[in-house]
Amino acid sequence: MDLERQAQFEAEALSRRVLLHDILRRLQGKPNDLLPYSLVSALRPRGEAYKGLQTIEVDKIIGSVDRYGDFDAEFLPKEPHTLDRWARLRQAQLQGVEFPPIEVYKVGEAYFVKDGNHRTALAKALGQRYIDAYVIELDVPVELDPKDTPRDVILKGEYAQFLEKTRLSQLRPGHEPILFSKPGRYFSKPGRYDVLLDHIRTHQYFMGLDQKRSVSWEEAVTDWYDNLYLPTVLQIRENGVLRDFPGRTEADLYLWISDHRYFLSQALGHDIGPAEAARSARLQAHRSPLDRLWEWLSSKLIAPIS
Known part of the structure; x- marks a missing residue:
């Protein structure tokens, strides 16, 4: 099998996996969306600091700055154009292409992708544990956890406002x-x-x-x-x-x-x-x-x- 066909075969298998994952999440009553970075404003960030190149855990990436609608809660592609992009990246990876580090915001123990959404999706789909990233860390009074849902962030945002007011x-x-x-x-x-x-x-x-x-x-x-x-x-x-x-x-x-x-x-x-x-x-x-x-x-x- 040539590399293009292999990448396409893996992308088709991934699409079925994403569909099954969506059904299971719905049956469990769980949200199946990435966290939008805009929610972080509710945590009242007090500033940010550039931390440079780091190796971070892929499973702690829970959101995106501007592409959160293209991926599901596991950061897997759920839109046709996103899946096509994933297949092209997978083919390049099979051909030996090395990708540059992604860029992320760190909020507590969680990360939001600023640049490199499809590279993150590729790492997630392949079960990659770590990925290189340029990290910008936010100073927040209440930290996020990688397991947090949008509703959790809302509650923590209320706590951040409480701490700010008191x-x-x-x-x-x-x-x-x-x-x-x-x-x-x-x-x-x-x-x-x-x-x-x-x-x-x-x-x-x-x-x-x-x-x-x-x-x-x-x-x-x-x-x-x-x-x-x-x-x-x-x-x-x-x-x-x-x-x-x-x-x-x-x-x-x-x-x-x-x-x-x-x-x-x-x-x-x-x-x-x-x-x-x-x-x-x-x-x-x-x-x-x-x-x-x-x-x-x-x-x-x-x-x-x-």
Whole structure:
């Protein structure tokens, strides 16, 4: 078989592989698109630095600057013209042609192709583990992971905005990460960081009332973190609450425990504190769904005896 026919044969096999991959992704309810580099702007990049020629892992390349529509989530060609281009490159490779390094942006542990999309697709299709690349690294407050989906990037973008608005990284260097579980779960609908900002604003208001003075935003942020968020997280760890909520994060449970603490404190007439709230939340997790449903129905349907 001559090299042109071999390249064409491999391209036809690849097209069937891409079609099967697309069907499987759809059945699994997973997106089958490359990440567009434009999503990275949501992470609030603070600058970039040229890192020169490096050998990078092909599997960590998850997006493209301007050709993300031509390839699927595995960076394989899904358009006819892209597949034709792939076949021509494959033929040149079989003939012994050496390709120049690609150019990429590095964001956390993930890469986006600036130049060399088809060379990347060739490496992906052939199972190549490493590729040479000229790397430009972005300085971002929240890093990407090679397994991130577009929805993950949206959630991390919200976190980056939260850090920008609170300046928590400057006010409390080395602070505990405030991460919600992946989008799509009950606890992690978009907008959870907006709820945290509301917590801080409310805390700022009551600090002002208690201290009879104007409380700055920076004071409110640090006091919220030191006296509300961090103590709750430490109690979550001490009481092993996460074991009862698989797939959740400390930030997920902070919001739930905060609500639980508020309503329980209202019922008892005094603040129960983060330790008791965390223990009570864990006890609630061990109760049967039927018990919880009966309690809810009782509170809604049975009038108190006067």
